[in-house]
Amino acid sequence: MKISEISQRYGLTPDTLRYYEKIGLIAPVPRNASGIRNYSEDEIKRIEFIKCMRRAGIPLQTLIEYIELAKKGDDTISLRREILLQQREQLVVKMRDLQETLNFLEYKIKIYDKAVLNAKKDLRSENA
Amino acid sequence: MKISEISQRYGLTPDTLRYYEKIGLIAPVPRNASGIRNYSEDEIKRIEFIKCMRRAGIPLQTLIEYIELAKKGDDTISLRREILLQQREQLVVKMRDLQETLNFLEYKIKIYDKAVLNAKKDLRSENA
DNA sequence: ATACAGGCTGGAGTGGGCTCCAGGTCAAGC
DNA sequence: GCTTGACCTGGAGCCCACTCCAGCCTGTAT
Numbered sequence: 680m681k682i683s684e685i686s687q688r689y690g691l692t693p694d695t696l697r698y699y700e701k702i703g704l705i706a707p708v709p710r711n712a713s714g715i716r717n718y719s720e721d722e723i724k725r726i727e728f729i730k731c732m733r734r735a736g737i738p739l740q741t742l743i744e745y746i747e748l749a750k751k752g753d754d755t756i757s758l759r760r761e762i763l764l765q766q767r768e769q770l771v772v773k774m775r776d777l778q779e780t781l782n783f784l785e786y787k788i789k790i791y792d793k794a795v796l797n798a799k800k801d802l803r804s805e806n807a
Numbered sequence: 808m809k810i811s812e813i814s815q816r817y818g819l820t821p822d823t824l825r826y827y828e829k830i831g832l833i834a835p836v837p838r839n840a841s842g843i844r845n846y847s848e849d850e851i852k853r854i855e856f857i858k859c860m861r862r863a864g865i866p867l868q869t870l871i872e873y874i875e876l877a878k879k880g881d882d883t884i885s886l887r888r889e890i891l892l893q894q895r896e897q898l899v900v901k902m903r904d905l906q907e908t909l910n911f912l913e914y915k916i917k918i919y920d921k922a923v924l925n926a927k928k929d930l931r932s933e934n935a
Numbered sequence: 936a937t938a939c940a941g942g943c944t945g946g947a948g949t950g951g952g953c954t955c956c957a958g959g960t961c962a963a964g965c
Numbered sequence: 966g967c968t969t970g971a972c973c974t975g976g977a978g979c980c981c982a983c984t985c986c987a988g989c990c991t992g993t994a995t
Binding site for chain 2: 731732734735736737753756757759760763764766767770771773774776777778779780781783784785787788791792794795798
């Protein structure tokens with residue numbers, strides 16, 4: 680698959696895809712005779728992984744470290760597991776934060792609902 | 808309260824607090840005779856609000872817009888409400904994303920658990 | 936033959952959100 | 966009276982994660 684197809688499919692610009700390759704997040708993508716990238720299943724899986732992690736805001740640097748370890752083979756399995764555990768923990772914390780903010784927003788919105796209602800009431804009595 | 812006290816209490820550096828003031832996120836803080844900021848309840852409430860919103864990743868620009876509206880008085884209530892509704896919606900989406908990534912992480916971690924277990928088994932049989 | 940789309944590269948630029956710094960003022964303690 | 970430390974200012978610098986660009990190449994359509 681060409682870069683533009685991948686781009687469309689995953690909502691990442693070609694520039695971003697090349698950038699990920701440049702910084703070592705994706706292994707050098709195989710090229711055809713005229714130097715054009717031809718993404719295979721391997722790269723696609725990697726991109727899906729990255730996309731998922733990035734949507735949760737996990738930094739590129741963390742992903743690079745993880746992938747570097749993966750390259751080094753089975754000796755790094757427990758280190759990689761550690762990274763995943765850490766990230767999971769951080770996501771849990773982040774979810775809690777989001778939930779708190781969400782609760783606060785709900786609370787404020789309720790207050791605004793009342794305010795809007797009162798404003799309408801005032802308007803009615805003005806017209807009366 | 809002095810800037811350093813606020814800084815400690817909310818985990819924002821004095822630089823960040825002054826920065827928020829500079830960009831109009833906090834109204835100019837009252838000063839004592841020698842020009843030193845003296846934060847009052849009003850500012851503290853504002854800072855708590857900002858802190859909460861920022862933890863959920865709501866952009867400074869959005870907060871500035873909201874606060875600009877609040878300054879303009881009651882005519883802007885329903886606009887402000889709209890902003891809050893929008894942010895709530897975005898937070899809900901973000902939570903879903905995080906949950907998905909979390910699920911994926913759980914799944915990967917399980918695979919790693921097995922791999923670590925197998926590695927230990929191999930080690931035992933080597934020693935046997 | 937040529938125009939054009941789409942790819943390539945290296946490197947510069949951008950936007951968000953801080954963070955750091957030089958150079959200055961001031962109040963308190965020694 | 967001098968040092969120290971906390972504060973002040975304007976402005977520069979930094980990190981992250983892209984994003985854009987000039988200048989070049991190539992395969993395909995007209």
